[in-house]
Each structure stands twice: as C-alpha cells, then as structure tokens.
Amino acid sequence: AQSVSQHNHHVILSEAASLELGCNYSYGGTVNLFWYVQYPGQHLQLLLKYFSGDPLVKGIKGFEAEFIKSKFSFNLRKPSVQWSDTAEYFCAVNAYGNNRLAFGKGNQVVVIP
Amino acid sequence: SQTIHQWPATLVQPVGSPLSLECTVEGTSNPNLYWYRQAAGRGLQLLFYSVGIGQISSEVPQNLSASRPQDRQFILSSKKLLLSDSGFYLCAWNGGRAEETQYFGPGTRLLVL
Numbered sequence: 548a549q550s551v552s553q554h555n556h557h558v559i560l561s562e563a564a565s566l567e568l569g570c571n572y573s574y575g576g577t578v579n580l581f582w583y584v585q586y587p588g589q590h591l592q593l594l595l596k597y598f599s600g601d602p603l604v605k606g607i608k609g610f611e612a613e614f615i616k617s618k619f620s621f622n623l624r625k626p627s628v629q630w631s632d633t634a635e636y637f638c639a640v641n642a643y644g645n646n647r648l649a650f651g652k653g654n655q656v657v658v659i660p
Numbered sequence: 661s662q663t664i665h666q667w668p669a670t671l672v673q674p675v676g677s678p679l680s681l682e683c684t685v686e687g688t689s690n691p692n693l694y695w696y697r698q699a700a701g702r703g704l705q706l707l708f709y710s711v712g713i714g715q716i717s718s719e720v721p722q723n724l725s726a727s728r729p730q731d732r733q734f735i736l737s738s739k740k741l742l743l744s745d746s747g748f749y750l751c752a753w754n755g756g757r758a759e760e761t762q763y764f765g766p767g768t769r770l771l772v773l
Binding site: 551553556579581583590591592593596598599637639641642643644645646647648649650651652653 | 692694696701702703704705706709711719750754756757758759761762764765766767
C-alpha cells in the first residue's frame, strides 16, 4: 500500500514569504498525485493534481507543484503567500488505475498579516 | 452542477449507541463514493468505497460498516459506538477513474462520550 509523508505539520510565516511544503510517497509504480486544501470552515477541495505530462503543475491561487519521480516527491510551492492562504494542506497519492487515495497527515499553514 | 450533502453536521452520541451518517450526491449518476475519517494531525484515512449499488469495499477493520442502498446515497453505520470512533467523517465522490479529482462533502463531526 502507498504511504505519504508530509513534514513540518505546523508552518507559520508572514505575508509575502515563500512557501514550500514537502510531500514524499512510497510506491514504485505509476502514480497520480494530488494536493488538497481545507480553508477554515470550508470543504476540502483540490488545489492541483498530476497524472501525466509536464511534471510542473500549476494550480489555483498561484500554487504549483513539481513531480520528481526519482525522489518520489511532489512538493507544493507558492512564491508569495497571502493571509488568505491560511489553511490545512494535504498531499494525496493513488496508484495508476486504483481509486484508493492515501493522504499525508497534512500541513497546518498560518500566514500572519 | 454536482453537489454533495452530509448530515448531520455534528453528532454527540454515548458509547454503545448506534450510528447512521448519510451522504447523498446530486447532479451525477453512478459515482464512486468514499467514506473517510479525519483525525487531527493524522490526515484522512479511507474507510470504505463503493463503485455501485450494494458494492462496498472496506479498507480497514473496524467497528463501522457502510451501505449504498441507492445510486447516489452512501451510509456509514455502527451498531455500537466506541470512544475511538470519535472524529470527523468525510464523504467524497468522483466519476470512477483514479486520476479524477475526488469532491468532498462538508463532513460530520462525531463525538462519542
């Protein structure tokens, strides 16, 4: 079964700072990769995903993530965060053709105005 | 457009009591349906998924069961709740392919006392 690692569960940073959240997974085959975000009081929603093609994926609200197959990683980045980016971010992985999503433990990100 | 509903939003139940949480999806047919449990600092854990009426796959052995009596209805149940069943329960759906986004409901917060 796949497992997903997210480090630094709590991240606090100031507006305009850059953000990078790490995601590593353990599965040797073809994978689909997702970042979900949960804003305070809102549903969990998709930020971006990768399943084929360009390994650099752009999502909503200026976020991007890069799939590095050799490192089993799918790190999320945003060059300049805003207060509205305060949320919990989850990395998720499933194997090609398999709907079972494995989630990481999440990163609680707090952006200070 | 598609909508996913969950109820109740919050539930406080005594240990040993039964449980029934309901999830319904509108605006799509024959969705894949999922039940997750989210615990603070532990990410989301897939509990059950269903690819059609009456078809349930259980991911982890536990005190819970799931049923899908109608195409767009997914129910999470227990005959006797345990303290460890407390948590935030999320329902999700997608069209069935692994690379597809899963869309999440608002969740039910369950507290077992």
